[in-house]
Amino acid sequence: MKIISVLLVLVASCLSGYMADDEGEPRLLASKNILNQYLVENKDLTVEYKIFNIGGSAAQNVRLEDAGFPEADFQLVAGNVQATWERIAPNTNVSHSVIVRPVSSGYYNFTAAEISYSAGADAKKRQVGYTSSPGEGGIVNFKEFNRRFSPHVVDWCVFAIMTLPSLGIPFLLWWSSKSKYDSKPKRS
Template sequence: MYAVRMRLSGLSALRCEEDAPKMMLVPLLLALLGLCSAEDGARLLASKSLLNRYAVEGRDLTLQYNIYNVGSSAALEVDLSDDSFPPEDFGIVSGMLNVKWDRIAPASNVSHTVVLRPLKAGYFNFTSASVSYVAQEGGPVVVGYTSAPGQGGILAQREFDRRFSPHYLDWAAFGVMTLPSIGIPLLLWYSSKRKYDSSKAKKN
């Protein structure tokens, strides 16, 4: 997951007079370090993941977005936008690729699910979605990105069926084709057995 980084305003350097006692610099430096290390406001971490084991042409593909607020205050005006799925390559079955939340409380998370349908087979690069939010009320808009699933293959329907379907029709056809080679010898054996049994009964 990529952290949605906040833009921190620069801190002006502290200057002291040349004749100031050196001991006075210690609390000033400690205060400056405290300001630099403190991270006030919201801080979001976001992920984008595929829930399907295989992406298949013409079959549903489920995406899940998770956003976590690890900051100290609520994130405001959160906007998730994913423009990485061209309409000529993917159809939307359910959900939206652009969604907004008024606020995400600190130490909480939200999830969003979208179901797509790949229209073409081949390789596709599943890239990041963008996330924008306001870290503090009245503050600037912060922009970041989710994690990226990366490049993956979308299988053709015929290829998927060939590799993973139970092949009931294939087994049925195989049974029909092998039936004569098994059935004819069985009939001959049964016919000869009946003749042998009948001749044995007549002798007795």
């Protein structure tokens, strides 16, 4: 997903040279990325939004709104799914993060967030755009995740206790035999 952000910036920088006729207008490119490697039920999920202004002027009254996390499926832990910036200067970027917690497991379609902003002096005319969409992601059941990725300390302790007789008894027999023959004096 980070590759998508890099490609988005690369395409934006290539396209900025071709927009010489609209240099006075702000142009916003936005990405939405899920930063977690594993999406797990009842575990925090970090979502990062990046907004790049590739235009020639500042974007005014920028508003980010993400309706992709309904309260029935996700619990908001930190941050806000609605963010505003008074101004984003040309050739700069801003980022915003939200932490949510999935309530249930299953497949979920992570949709794009909406961005709206005013272009320069005409504050009444608002431009509307969308972030990139992370797509569908599988939220794993918490018990299944623990079964796969926990260190299984209790399991290893039980294994060690169960293997102790099969390793300990031959060792004790060898030790008693060795000490029996080592204690006799050598004949000259």
